Amino acid sequence: MAAPSIDADRLWNRLMRLAEIGATPKGGVDRQALSEGETEAWRLVIDWAHKAGLVAQTDPAANLFLVWEGRDRTLPPLMAGSHLDSQPTGGKFDGAFGVMAALEAVITLAAAGLRPERDIIVVAWMNEEGSRFAPGMMGSEAFAGVRPIETIHAVKDAKGISTGAEIDRQLAAFPNLARRPLGFPLFAYIEPHIEQHTLLEQAEMTIGIVTGIQGKKTYEVKIEGTKGHAGTLSMRDRRDAVVAFAEVMSRLQAQIGRHDHIKFTVGQLLVEPNAPSIVPERVRFRIDLRHPDNAVLDRCGEFVERICIAAAKPCNANVTPLVSAASNDFDAGLQELIARSAGQRGFPAMPVLSYAGHDARQMAPLCPSAMIFIPCRDGVSHDESEWAEPQHVAAGAQVLCDVLAVLCREVLP
Amino acid sequence: MAAPSIDADRLWNRLMRLAEIGATPKGGVDRQALSEGETEAWRLVIDWAHKAGLVAQTDPAANLFLVWEGRDRTLPPLMAGSHLDSQPTGGKFDGAFGVMAALEAVITLAAAGLRPERDIIVVAWMNEEGSRFAPGMMGSEAFAGVRPIETIHAVKDAKGISTGAEIDRQLAAFPNLARRPLGFPLFAYIEPHIEQHTLLEQAEMTIGIVTGIQGKKTYEVKIEGTKGHAGTLSMRDRRDAVVAFAEVMSRLQAQIGRHDHIKFTVGQLLVEPNAPSIVPERVRFRIDLRHPDNAVLDRCGEFVERICIAAAKPCNANVTPLVSAASNDFDAGLQELIARSAGQRGFPAMPVLSYAGHDARQMAPLCPSAMIFIPCRDGVSHDESEWAEPQHVAAGAQVLCDVLAVLCREVLP
Numbered sequence: 001m002a003a004p005s006i007d008a009d010r011l012w013n014r015l016m017r018l019a020e021i022g023a024t025p026k027g028g029v030d031r032q033a034l035s036e037g038e039t040e041a042w043r044l045v046i047d048w049a050h051k052a053g054l055v056a057q058t059d060p061a062a063n064l065f066l067v068w069e070g071r072d073r074t075l076p077p078l079m080a081g082s083h084l085d086s087q088p089t090g091g092k093f094d095g096a097f098g099v100m101a102a103l104e105a106v107i108t109l110a111a112a113g114l115r116p117e118r119d120i121i122v123v124a125w126m127n128e129e130g131s132r133f134a135p136g137m138m139g140s141e142a143f144a145g146v147r148p149i150e151t152i153h154a155v156k157d158a159k160g161i162s163t164g165a166e167i168d169r170q171l172a173a174f175p176n177l178a179r180r181p182l183g184f185p186l187f188a189y190i191e192p193h194i195e196q197h198t199l200l201e202q203a204e205m206t207i208g209i210v211t212g213i214q215g216k217k218t219y220e221v222k223i224e225g226t227k228g229h230a231g232t233l234s235m236r237d238r239r240d241a242v243v244a245f246a247e248v249m250s251r252l253q254a255q256i257g258r259h260d261h262i263k264f265t266v267g268q269l270l271v272e273p274n275a276p277s278i279v280p281e282r283v284r285f286r287i288d289l290r291h292p293d294n295a296v297l298d299r300c301g302e303f304v305e306r307i308c309i310a311a312a313k314p315c316n317a318n319v320t321p322l323v324s325a326a327s328n329d330f331d332a333g334l335q336e337l338i339a340r341s342a343g344q345r346g347f348p349a350m351p352v353l354s355y356a357g358h359d360a361r362q363m364a365p366l367c368p369s370a371m372i373f374i375p376c377r378d379g380v381s382h383d384e385s386e387w388a389e390p391q392h393v394a395a396g397a398q399v400l401c402d403v404l405a406v407l408c409r410e411v412l413p
Numbered sequence: 414m415a416a417p418s419i420d421a422d423r424l425w426n427r428l429m430r431l432a433e434i435g436a437t438p439k440g441g442v443d444r445q446a447l448s449e450g451e452t453e454a455w456r457l458v459i460d461w462a463h464k465a466g467l468v469a470q471t472d473p474a475a476n477l478f479l480v481w482e483g484r485d486r487t488l489p490p491l492m493a494g495s496h497l498d499s500q501p502t503g504g505k506f507d508g509a510f511g512v513m514a515a516l517e518a519v520i521t522l523a524a525a526g527l528r529p530e531r532d533i534i535v536v537a538w539m540n541e542e543g544s545r546f547a548p549g550m551m552g553s554e555a556f557a558g559v560r561p562i563e564t565i566h567a568v569k570d571a572k573g574i575s576t577g578a579e580i581d582r583q584l585a586a587f588p589n590l591a592r593r594p595l596g597f598p599l600f601a602y603i604e605p606h607i608e609q610h611t612l613l614e615q616a617e618m619t620i621g622i623v624t625g626i627q628g629k630k631t632y633e634v635k636i637e638g639t640k641g642h643a644g645t646l647s648m649r650d651r652r653d654a655v656v657a658f659a660e661v662m663s664r665l666q667a668q669i670g671r672h673d674h675i676k677f678t679v680g681q682l683l684v685e686p687n688a689p690s691i692v693p694e695r696v697r698f699r700i701d702l703r704h705p706d707n708a709v710l711d712r713c714g715e716f717v718e719r720i721c722i723a724a725a726k727p728c729n730a731n732v733t734p735l736v737s738a739a740s741n742d743f744d745a746g747l748q749e750l751i752a753r754s755a756g757q758r759g760f761p762a763m764p765v766l767s768y769a770g771h772d773a774r775q776m777a778p779l780c781p782s783a784m785i786f787i788p789c790r791d792g793v794s795h796d797e798s799e800w801a802e803p804q805h806v807a808a809g810a811q812v813l814c815d816v817l818a819v820l821c822r823e824v825l826p
Contacts (some may be wrong), residue, residue: 072517197645216644218689230678230701231629232610232768232792235670242679243666249659257648264653265643268689274785276631276681276699286689288643355645396663 002344003405004112008394011104013125015393018044018084018100019092019352027143028384029092033085033127033138034166039173040086045124046174047085054122057178060149062143062167063175063241065180066122068106071115072409076185078116078368078407080105080365080400081123082193083139083359087131091386093194093376097393101125101176101372105401109408116408118187121187125359126167126413133163135323143183144366182337188334189363192372192396194388196356198379206395207342207349213361214263214292214353215327217301220309223248225315227273227281241283242271251311256289257299263290263355264300286322294326327360334370334403341402347395356381370403374397415757416818417525422806423747424517425697428806431457431497431513432505441797441810442505444707446498446540446551447475447579452586454497456796458512458537459587465520468534470591473562474555475580478593479535483821484528489531489780493518493813494536495606496552496772500544504799506607506789510654510806514605518814522821529599536682538772539580546576548736553772556596557626557662557779601747601820602776605785605809609769611792619808620755620762621786622748624809626774627676629764631702634721636661638826640686640694654696655684657728664724669702676703676768677713699735705766707739742776745817747783754815760808767782783816 020032022042031037042064044058049066057065062085069078082098085113097410102122109116125143130136133155143145153164171177195201201206225305249266272282285306292298293409301324308317335351342349365370373397377387435444436455455477459469470478477497515535522606526579538556543549546568554560566577584590608614613621629781639650662679669677674683678701685695700717704710712735721730748764755762765786776782787809787823790800 139824196642216645229609229768229792230680231627231676231703231770233676235673235676240678242682243670246659246662246666249655250663252590253656253659260648263644263646263648265653265690267643267684267691267693268654268687269693270687271680271682271686273680274683277678277701278680279678280682285731356642357644387675393767396429 003402004108006108006397006401007106007395008390011100011397012390012393014048015092015096015100018096022086024089024384026384027092028386029086029376030088031084031086032088032132033129034163034170035132038085039170042174045084047105049103049122053112056107057180058171058174059143059180059267060182061139061152062126062170063139063143064124064307066103068110068116068120070118070120072118073182075118076187076263077121078187078404079121079123080190080404082125082191083128084124085127085129087129087382089384090129090264090382090383091384091389093379093386094196095128096395097194097388098192101393101397101400105404106399108401109405114295115129118408120404120408122277126357127165132157137357137359138163141351143185144362146362148181183282186293186363187366188370189360189369190334190400190403191358191360192374192400193358194376194379194381194386195373196379198371199352200350200378201379203350204348205350206347206374206392207338208352208375209338209373210330210354211335211351212292212327212329212353214290214355215294216323216325216357217289217297217321218323219287219304220320220322221287221314223315225281226320230277233279238279239314241280241315243386244312244317245283245285247270248311248317249306251307252304255303255307255408261291262296262300263288279385290355292327297327317378325357325361328364330360330364330370331368337406338370338372341399344396345398345402372399414694416815418458419517419807419814420520421803424513424810425806426504427446427461428509428513431509435499435752437502439464439797441799442499442503443501444497444499445592446542446590447547447576447583448545452583455587457809458497458516458580462516462535465523467519470475470593471584471587472556473550473595474565475539475583476556476804477537479516479547479755481523481529481533483531483533485531488531489600490534491533491600491817492536493533493603493817495538495604497537498540498542499765500542500795502797503542503795504797506799506801507794508541508608510607510809512603513678514806514810516811517810518817522816522818523777524622531821533817538661541772547571550770550772550775551576551753553775557775558596558791560627562595565645586742598820599776602773602782602811603747603785603813604771604773605787606767606771606812607794607799608786609789609794613763613764613788614721614790614792616763617761618763619760619787619805621765621814622751622762623741623743623762623767623784623786624748624765625705625740626770627703627705628707629736629770630702630710630714630734631736633733633735634698634700635731636696636725636728637731638694641692643690643692646692646790647809652727655723656813657725657730658696658698659772661721661730665717668716668720671714674704675709675713676701703741703768710728710740735779738774743773743777747781750816751785751812753811758811758815760812785812
């Protein structure tokens, strides 16, 4: 038998209702991690889940789990979802689409009178965006054990409020939620998300079968020179930090920036003392490096550190790695299930790489994982104008529903 | 006969008294152009001048003239001095030393019962520093006719107060001062100043016979690219403003920065939007270029403009010249008089180039001009720790007194 059809209107209306929480005047959403807005979003989503017979739970990282209980509660659950937090000037779809698509899929399956073999959990990970508490992906990294919860608790926002204090506040607002331990075995993980790129839109595709997420490394580099008078200090005696930066940047661009599969960006740069007639003493900048192949990314990373130190001379360069997220491939079997559903439903689909990071990156080493992308207008995301077409939202949720139906061994053979 | 000796103690004590006006807690001076502090400094200096029989005058640019009247008032006057304004965290000597040395020299000559052939004018130029109203050298440029007084009047400080309004306030505070027209013929101009460099100190010299001032050009460059997502925008589609800046900077450094007679500095640089994961859209930076030879400086300037535009591609570069001050040589005859006085007085002296700009730059095309440098500790200036030794202050004033004595044709044959 075919999987049941999701209710496209219910999904769209709930997505729009959710977007009212933290709505900005320009049509976007400001619902940052562990804010009052996120608390309100939890209430709303938990209420919808309860009405469908799901059980809400949480964990020490304030991840939200909405559990559709299976017949054998001892089996590792099947999980789908994304996150409910947004950028400060974010949109209605980034994160929220994944959570609501998963909830819609589960509600659809439950309403069809089915009961899954194992638990199916709709998840909303804590602080994916990292705009209030940096860096992001906190909930999924805590779940996967790649970042200690103590480290996460200690992170403070711009006002000096700690993640730990806000997790306590969030959990205290929901005293009746059972607490799961951090991390538990999973059967599979699937995350629907808007693409945040133009590949699907340009190819006029509805469904992106995500093959993997490119790896990312970031560095903070500090070049230290010596300050001096622009009119008097002789050129040969200078240790000019901007000259050193230009040499470093030119060498990196020549060696790394010419290869289109590598993404190499220096987006942030600060000069001190930054006065027109003073030979600059210090340049601090950030390097953002991405590549789908971990071996290439690692080699690039080593190269970056070496070049920064060598090319900055006679200045001293100090390179601090900040983020090192390996690339990952998603599960081939799950990609096949996604492709099969899209084919059966008549949704144009193609494989795409995710150039942005997602919580699914943390799940991929733990269990078979996948992502389902839908197009977003002009590839614009992290912006109040972010937009996804209602038919694409429905298609993404339907494909997820179909795949969950197969995986929970109830609907399709 | 030998020229009379200046009163070293009187000069030092008056310099220290002057430094009380605008004194900062760290021992420096904050007496910016056309401030209440400068008004107070005028009162003090005019009072000293009046007691010595000099006549105070001003002009539409609020330059202060202290006139020792000569026998033939129709002859172009001999002028010496510097400026009374300071940097916000300036020192006791930059500018003030030149004015007070000139006043001491004239008072010494007058007290010796002499009367000069022509007027000798002690000058305090308006706004040399340019820290409150930018750029500086306003009084001497208005006098020399290189910047229209209307342009100067329109310049506003950070609070929105115009130079014109503050000139009116300053002149209204001294209603009895006769107004000279802007600019008048000069017989010669001599400016004593601290060196603001280490050449004299390192060579253990007391007097610097300044051969000229190196030329200076400054530019504002704006590189315009296109903003994008660091993880998704393909390298070949990027118009990355930081990449373009690095290319421009490397080419300029390779072509210009290797020559030690040229001073090439990019001390100020701003990136937009300056976020770690956004391909940068815009870089604005300042170029400071100096050389003693105008032909070389002009060629360098043309080269800079060409390279900025060519090397920034595919970004667009826009180059705006801000300052173009030609280098100048000081009068050989006056240098000889300075050297002769130093030799007779036993002050170790050597020729030096001025790497910083001074009001004397504007006088050099108008009349035979010269500068007398004295050492300052560690070359530090524009800083509250700026310091000159009392014996060097006295030596500089004595040499000026000797030279004025020769030029006014009263003392030496």
